[in-house]
Amino acid sequence: MKKVEAIVQPFKFEEVRDALKAIGVDGITVTDVRGHGRQKGHKEVYRGQEYQVDLLPKVKLELVIADARLDEVVRTLTRAARTGKIGDGKVFVYDVMDAVRIRNDDRGESAL
């Protein structure tokens, strides 16, 4: 099993979710987060007082999938989240040791 963690632009979130749904990814966890990569923030001016805003709002998606689906899921995700500009975000992939369904103690991929 793999855990896919993607940080995407907030305005791209709906597209990403729809694309994942379309290929049959059911389970997903979503968090509003703030952060920055190489993307520079923006400038805000309040009565002449300038603020450089570096921490920008992003959406973080976490999903755990079967090993066999990894390439398909990541490709779908990046295609849906891409604008081609700096700030599109990142995808991280982790190995997952095990998964447990709390309702009935299913384990492994059958718990997903």
Next chain:
Amino acid sequence: MYRNRVVTLMLLVSAAAMAQGAPAGDARLAAIENSVKSAQSAGDNAWMLVSSALVLMMTGPGLALFYGGLVRKKNVLGTMMQSFVLMAVVTVLWAVVGYSLAFAEGSPFVGGFRYAFLDGVGAAPNADYAPTIPHQTFMIYQLMFAIITPALISGAFAERMKFSAMLLFMVLWSLIVYFPMAHMVWGKGGLLNAFSGGKVACFDFAGGTVVHITSGVSALVCALYLGRRKGYPSEMMKPHNLVLSFIGACLLWVGWFGFNAGSALASSPLATSAFVATHFAAASATLGWMLAEWLRSGKPSVLGAVSGCVAGLVAITPASGFVKPLPALAIGFAAGICCYFMVTKVKSIFRYDDSLDAFGVHGAGGTLGALLTGVFATSVVNDALRDSAGRPLPLGLVDGNGSQVLSQMAGIGIAWALGIVGTLAILKICDLTLGVRVEPEHETEGLDLSMHGEEAYNLEG
């Protein structure tokens, strides 16, 4: 039958009337005069009561929202409380001694105690100030000015002043700065009262010197005395909710009609003229600030537009009952640009932390407005000043009375001096007794929690 009776009755009545003769005519005339008087009083009183309510609305919620939106979210309640509590504190002070010190006859500098505890302030008009409305209406209207003036100062020490020290400060400030200044400019026999034989004839229709210069200059003194907020200017201190500030500014614009047009103290053509001038100045000042900001920093911000509006309202305040609509446009536009540079350039050059720009807008805008009143005041708008033959006297530079600009400068100078000296002394007293500034950890925590034990936004609760 019936007709005969009526004729007989009429004959009897006319005979009786003839028997009474002239005195009956006088009585009727007096009755008519009385009802005309009470009709005028009813109209004027209605407008003045509405104006009083409008001016109170400027403090709460107007100013409270305007300032509350500009601070960080941990200080929004504390900031709003500073305005709201003044609605209570100054009112009590006004009843006890404030109204008397401002408007009873006394020295040229401060009123006496004749109206202490509102003694003698009732339904009968006070002909010295407003002959067509109850004295009590005049009293409550002036109270609303005494409330908003100290509330304006709170913009300078926002986010860092102790609540207890703020209360003491505001009581002393009302006693030492506001009441004397109001007496000098508006009180009977006041030093600067152009309409009551003051030595220096300063024109201040609705409070350019009394309200905006005193509060603005005192604000600067407070900002310098208390020092900058922790982390200013390196730390991010963005306004936490500009929607609140926007609503507040719109309420201020509307409330200002009560402030300026109400200062005619009657529902008169002069009130209309002041209303028009006020509105025009607010509009052109909005555009002035917006254009200046657009050209200099690339974007016309909402905060800039509403700040410009307030700057224009401040500047037109002393002039509103003296100037024609087009000069009002000019005064507003000048104020929008001038105040923009005060808060963006001058503040950053001197690096004082006038947190919400009470000085940059009220001190600077008030001074500019008071000065320009001397330029644009005209007897075409206000003919209250007359020579011994009853002809209206020329008022400002446009009437050919250039010396009025000097008189305005004298008024401005006195307001600045009183604001600086008075505020410094009061701050010293507050600092020695209570300490003016909150503890550093309280400042970090925010005034809402540390001073009031509450938080404004409990959206997850």
